[in-house]
Amino acid sequence: MRYVSTRGAAPDLSFEEAMLSGLARDGGLYVPAEVPQVSAGDFRAMRGLSYEEVAFRVMRPFVDESFSDEVFGDLIGKAYASFGHAARAPLVQLAPGHFLCELFHGPTLAFKDFAMQLIGQLFEEALTRRGERVTIVGATSGDTGSAAIEAFRGLDAVDVFILYPHGRVSDVQRRQMTTPSEANVHAIALDGHFDDCQARLKDMFNHFEFRDRVRLAGVNSINWARVLAQVVYYVTSALELGAPERAVSFTVPTGNFGDIFAGYIAKRMGLPIDRLVVATNQNDILHRCLSSGAYETDTVTPSISPSMDIQVSSNFERALFDAYGRDGAAVAQLMDELKSGGFRVSQGALETLREQFSSGRASEEETLETIARLHRTTGELLCPHSAVGVHVAEAQRDPAVPMITLATAHPAKFPDAVETATGIRPGLPPRMADLFERPERITRAENDLAALETLIEERIGS
Ligand SMILES: Cc1ncc(COP(=O)(O)O)c(C=O)c1O
Numbered sequence: 001m002r003y004v005s006t007r008g009a010a011p012d013l014s015f016e017e018a019m020l021s022g023l024a025r026d027g028g029l030y031v032p033a034e035v036p037q038v039s040a041g042d043f044r045a046m047r048g049l050s051y052e053e054v055a056f057r058v059m060r061p062f063v064d065e066s067f068s069d070e071v072f073g074d075l076i077g078k079a080y081a082s083f084g085h086a087a088r089a090p091l092v093q094l095a096p097g098h099f100l101c102e103l104f105h106g107p108t109l110a111f112k113d114f115a116m117q118l119i120g121q122l123f124e125e126a127l128t129r130r131g132e133r134v135t136i137v138g139a140t141s142g143d144t145g146s147a148a149i150e151a152f153r154g155l156d157a158v159d160v161f162i163l164y165p166h167g168r169v170s171d172v173q174r175r176q177m178t179t180p181s182e183a184n185v186h187a188i189a190l191d192g193h194f195d196d197c198q199a200r201l202k203d204m205f206n207h208f209e210f211r212d213r214v215r216l217a218g219v220n221s222i223n224w225a226r227v228l229a230q231v232v233y234y235v236t237s238a239l240e241l242g243a244p245e246r247a248v249s250f251t252v253p254t255g256n257f258g259d260i261f262a263g264y265i266a267k268r269m270g271l272p273i274d275r276l277v278v279a280t281n282q283n284d285i286l287h288r289c290l291s292s293g294a295y296e297t298d299t300v301t302p303s304i305s306p307s308m309d310i311q312v313s314s315n316f317e318r319a320l321f322d323a324y325g326r327d328g329a330a331v332a333q334l335m336d337e338l339k340s341g342g343f344r345v346s347q348g349a350l351e352t353l354r355e356q357f358s359s360g361r362a363s364e365e366e367t368l369e370t371i372a373r374l375h376r377t378t379g380e381l382l383c384p385h386s387a388v389g390v391h392v393a394e395a396q397r398d399p400a401v402p403m404i405t406l407a408t409a410h411p412a413k414f415p416d417a418v419e420t421a422t423g424i425r426p427g428l429p430p431r432m433a434d435l436f437e438r439p440e441r442i443t444r445a446e447n448d449l450a451a452l453e454t455l456i457e458e459r460i461g462s
């Protein structure tokens with residue numbers, strides 16, 4: 001399997017090379033040259049298998065000779081052993097035909113653990129075999145950072161620096177990043193919002209002297225391996241509801257477009273998915289773009305679903321690449337226009353996107369109302385991101401097709417919003433009960449590329 005850049009001007013790479021490189025050297029994102037096909041019979045044969053066994057079968061064709069079957073299977077087993085639910089991604093019924101896929105039973109209580117726990121294992125295996133060391137820099141609106149720090153803390157072959165927007169993540173998210181005491185992990189509170197963190201990260205990848213000097217690697221959904229690991233729960237949950245005989249739809253609380261893009265890959269592999277619905281909060285650039293064709297950045301408005309407070313949605317580039325017939329030059333041109341505030345998607349590409357994706361948005365009031373109502377009617381406590389998904393799913397649902405809404409985080413990560421809506425303050429699981437007593441290590445930093453690079457080089461030099 002070879003991986004190609006969405007901007008068409010970087011060398012093709014193997015799975016392992018793409019995983020360790022992060023952003024392509026032309027600024028693009030790696031995608032597989034071809035999407036492997038899974039037959040209905042092969043999907044049928046996955047029914048009744050464990051999450052780990054399905055994960056192996058779904059991901060194996062993408063991983064090429066980078067890892068042997070035995071090693072890859074073993075690493076998958078280790079990745080999910082710490083999950084707090086035997087099903088890993090259990091389905092809960094909310095209403096006739098509407099299901100919630102709970103993705104918050106991993107160690108940091110958000111869907112990011114599905115990919116990050118596996119990537120931690122894959123990085124360690126590959127770097128040990130190669131005798132190499134890398135510097136991981138990540139940008140987070142809260143959940144990627146805590147999942148990355150959890151997955152990589154204490155590993156010998158990596159230093160991890162996580163840029164998060166100062167004052168714009170929940171207290172639980174911040175403490176998950178700032179309380180681990182291992183010397184190889186560093187949480188950096190940046191003066192800015194998530195888009196600034198992500199922009200500085202991409203600047204570092206595009207600054208080749210720095211990139212090569214520190215051996216920069218990325219674990220945001222820039223990294224194809226992140227997207228790949230997220231394909232698996234689309235398959236397990238669709239199988240549970242009758243796929244491949246019956247089609248299902250998914251609604252996905254969306255910010256950086258990585259999670260829903262994983263659903264799109266599952267569909268391209270042959271999983272019968274009817275609709276993929278993008279659910280946004282009031283930072284609704286994706287909903288506006290799919291509605292009008294204009295992808296125009298606006299100021300980020302802080303919301304009660306802060307992990308989705310994103311305007312520049314990184315993985316949308318991967319969807320545009322396919323919508324423009326895999327024309328890297330066309331995508332590079334759009335990304336250039338984005339630097340001056342936005343671009344217009346061509347009519348043909350917009351129609352292609354709309355064949356795959358629907359969209360909707362939830363206001364703050366609608367999000368709170370959904371948390372309160374779902375708790376009253378089903379007993380399920382939703383985090384605000386998942387509530388955005390449920391609100392949009394209810395509005396968009398075709399009663400003839402089962403709808404699965406992804407519950408992307410545990411309500412205890414966002415207790416203030418949940419308490420406002422329901423009067424109940426959700427508690428952390430016992431293993432994290434002392435999170436608020438642990439000492440924090442925070443580095444404040446300006447939104448300045450040179451200053452950040454100096455800070456990172458000083459830390460890894462010491
Ligand atoms: C809890 C939660 N829900 C939804 C999202 C949006 O996911 P994506 O960025 O993959 O679109 C995020 C951030 O990634 C998140 O942390």
Ligand SMILES: N[C@@H](CCOP(=O)(O)O)C(=O)O
Nearest residue numbers: 140141142143144220221256
């Ligand atoms: N919501 C994310 C933002 C980064 O997304 P990623 O999927 O590209 O890592 C977060 O929680 O940090």
